[in-house]
Amino acid sequence: MNASATENIYLPKTAVLDRIVTEIPDVKTFYWRFDDAAEQQAFKRFRPGQFAQVSLFGVGEFPASLPPSPTEKETFFTIRQVGSCTAALHQLKAGDRFAVRGPYGNGFPMEEYYGKNLVFVAGGIGLIPLRSCIVDALEHRDKYQRIQIFHGAKTPGELMYVSKLHEWELTPGVECHLTVDRAAAGWSGNVGVVGSLFAKPGVHVPVENTIAFVCGPPIMFRFVIKDLLAMGFQPRQIVSTLERYMKCGVGKCGHCCIGVAYVCVDGPVFTYEQIANLGEDI
Amino acid sequence: MKARILNRADVLKIVDQLRQQDYEVIAPFHGWGRDTFFDTVTDENRERIELHLPNPYYPPKRFVLPHIERLLKVRRANGGIQIEPTYEEPKRAIFGIRSCDLAGIYHLDRFYLGRDFRDIYYEKRRRNLFLVNLVCTDPDRDISDECFCVCADTGPAARDHFDLQLMDLGNEFMAVAGTPAGEALFASPIFRKGGVEHIQKRHTILTEVRKRFKTTTSWFATTIRCVSQGSVSERTWEEIGNRCLECGGCTYVCPACTCFTVSDRPVAANEMERVRIWDSCALSGFTRMAGGFNPRRTVHDRRNRRFFRKLAHYFIQRELSMACVGCGRCADVCHGDIGMPSVVEMIRRASTEVDKHERVGY
Numbered sequence A: 001m002n003a004s005a006t007e008n009i010y011l012p013k014t015a016v017l018d019r020i021v022t023e024i025p026d027v028k029t030f031y032w033r034f035d036d037a038a039e040q041q042a043f044k045r046f047r048p049g050q051f052a053q054v055s056l057f058g059v060g061e062f063p064a065s066l067p068p069s070p071t072e073k074e075t076f077f078t079i080r081q082v083g084s085c086t087a088a089l090h091q092l093k094a095g096d097r098f099a100v101r102g103p104y105g106n107g108f109p110m111e112e113y114y115g116k117n118l119v120f121v122a123g124g125i126g127l128i129p130l131r132s133c134i135v136d137a138l139e140h141r142d143k144y145q146r147i148q149i150f151h152g153a154k155t156p157g158e159l160m161y162v163s164k165l166h167e168w169e170l171t172p173g174v175e176c177h178l179t180v181d182r183a184a185a186g187w188s189g190n191v192g193v194v195g196s197l198f199a200k201p202g203v204h205v206p207v208e209n210t211i212a213f214v215c216g217p218p219i220m221f222r223f224v225i226k227d228l229l230a231m232g233f234q235p236r237q238i239v240s241t242l243e244r245y246m247k248c249g250v251g252k253c254g255h256c257c258i259g260v261a262y263v264c265v266d267g268p269v270f271t272y273e274q275i276a277n278l279g280e281d282i
Numbered sequence B: 001m002k003a004r005i006l007n008r009a010d011v012l013k014i015v016d017q018l019r020q021q022d023y024e025v026i027a028p029f030h031g032w033g034r035d036t037f038f039d040t041v042t043d044e045n046r047e048r049i050e051l052h053l054p055n056p057y058y059p060p061k062r063f064v065l066p067h068i069e070r071l072l073k074v075r076r077a078n079g080g081i082q083i084e085p086t087y088e089e090p091k092r093a094i095f096g097i098r099s100c101d102l103a104g105i106y107h108l109d110r111f112y113l114g115r116d117f118r119d120i121y122y123e124k125r126r127r128n129l130f131l132v133n134l135v136c137t138d139p140d141r142d143i144s145d146e147c148f149c150v151c152a153d154t155g156p157a158a159r160d161h162f163d164l165q166l167m168d169l170g171n172e173f174m175a176v177a178g179t180p181a182g183e184a185l186f187a188s189p190i191f192r193k194g195g196v197e198h199i200q201k202r203h204t205i206l207t208e209v210r211k212r213f214k215t216t217t218s219w220f221a222t223t224i225r226c227v228s229q230g231s232v233s234e235r236t237w238e239e240i241g242n243r244c245l246e247c248g249g250c251t252y253v254c255p256a257c258t259c260f261t262v263s264d265r266p267v268a269a270n271e272m273e274r275v276r277i278w279d280s281c282a283l284s285g286f287t288r289m290a291g292g293f294n295p296r297r298t299v300h301d302r303r304n305r306r307f308f309r310k311l312a313h314y315f316i317q318r319e320l321s322m323a324c325v326g327c328g329r330c331a332d333v334c335h336g337d338i339g340m341p342s343v344v345e346m347i348r349r350a351s352t353e354v355d356k357h358e359r360v361g362y
């Protein structure tokens, strides 16, 4: 973090789009790199859970989580089209230029999780911010005890990062459980909300010495938190990333404030204990 | 701090001195009626500089954080993008800045230059800013009905953060140097050493002036505690929110508000600029996210936000001061009479209604 005195914290650097992959309807992954190789290298020192500010000049800037792990070769964003900025990004083609600054935010304190069980619970595109953390954890597999991934989507066609999911399903030492709200032809897996996976026969979620990562739409978030607390999780064992309207990403513009926290610098990663004590509803 | 005495007739010579040193000097002027404003001093308007007048509504904050400020110039050509940051680094002096506004600038210093990131645009404007503080001594002209710097502990006489401080002693003025740059001005023959009587006079005037404030809100402590602990009832926030017209006036006149929004605007074909513009937590779009979800739905959620951000312990500790310097502007401009002093009072009154202390029993 600590930007030097002469650095311009609002100055994005130009980047070029290498390729674009459609993940699910309205959600695409944009593979990109900075025009300047030194910039690219410096950027790759980000931590899982951090984010970047993406500039589409003429439209504006928006915060985007970083789904790759720092050691993955390619840098990319996975973006759902929701507002004018994301729509502008979705219009771009390979070879087009835009601009990026960052990385920003606290990120997940991975070292603090060494020696623990990791339980990832992702609803829909909530897997985007958790992807970095999962890949990073698997790259350092020996540092952790059990690793479980629970991912739910509305339909099988809306499961995120399908090829990664298949890879995780086949990785020894990883339990990957999937579910959908509505089955479709060819789906033989679980049907139900993501929390229904916890009670499935053969699934055992350890509570002792475990960190649970929960990301997803507000309703899913509320229900999963309820489930986890009922299972005996302490609020400080649950972590999540918060989303806010952000204009600067560096703690100055005031838009992302929730209660006492500036989500862009104090977050976006918070424990549920912190979230419950922010002094304002999320 | 080193002090000197000068004649009343020589006070504006300080402005001349600064202009000779190539400073753009900003000073307060009187318009029509209550209207007062800060403007650049020229040969033409120099004689019209007013020392004692109601503090302008448009705060001098704009000289370090302009209402609209360009951050970047962006040009597109042959598939590439050129991004050029645009800086301004004026050599500027504000002559006659009030103690509350001085505290406001100091608050902005800690906010924009402190913490993890430094704001280089702010820093460049701030770097060569010379501050000549004027102590408010005229109870009729300097001190408005709404001023409460005495309660915010910022005035009427600032204790630091100025380069030079001026105080009206009648026929003479006392000048106090706050920095070596301020002290350097004392080389001019208009300044002379004073006597014990001057110091005594300063003391007498200040003691007298402190009694002349009409708005005193000695309940800051209670209110800060209630706000920080979240013990202000929803009903009280609603009452406050119901009176807010969501005009954003309170934040626009506030010398300690820091929020801004960022916007891109075209300036020519294939050329645009990115600007930042003062923004207000009073406005409903402030937290609205792409897709339309707005976490702060109701107007009282937003009013609550302004006072929480200004008064919560957590932020006071982080910035070492409240984000309110007691200038009274918000109280002056608010149509709903929910400026800072009124809100402090409303919360204080509500806190005595629910009596937390009497919940005892056997």
Ligand code: SF4
Pocket: B243, B244, B245, B246, B247, B248, B249, B250, B251, B282, B330, B333, B334, B335, B336, B337, B338, B339
């Ligand atoms: S000045 Fe008063 S009415 Fe206007 S936004 Fe502020 S509190 Fe609301």
Ligand code: SF4
Pocket: B250, B253, B254, B255, B256, B257, B310, B323, B324, B325, B326, B327, B328, B329, B330, B331, B339, B340
């Ligand atoms: S909150 Fe009101 S009284 Fe306090 S500094 Fe801002 S405008 Fe002045």
Ligand code: FES
Pocket: A245, A246, A247, A248, A249, A250, A251, A252, A253, A254, A255, A256, A257, A262, A263, A264, A265
């Ligand atoms: S996004 Fe500007 S303060 Fe957090």
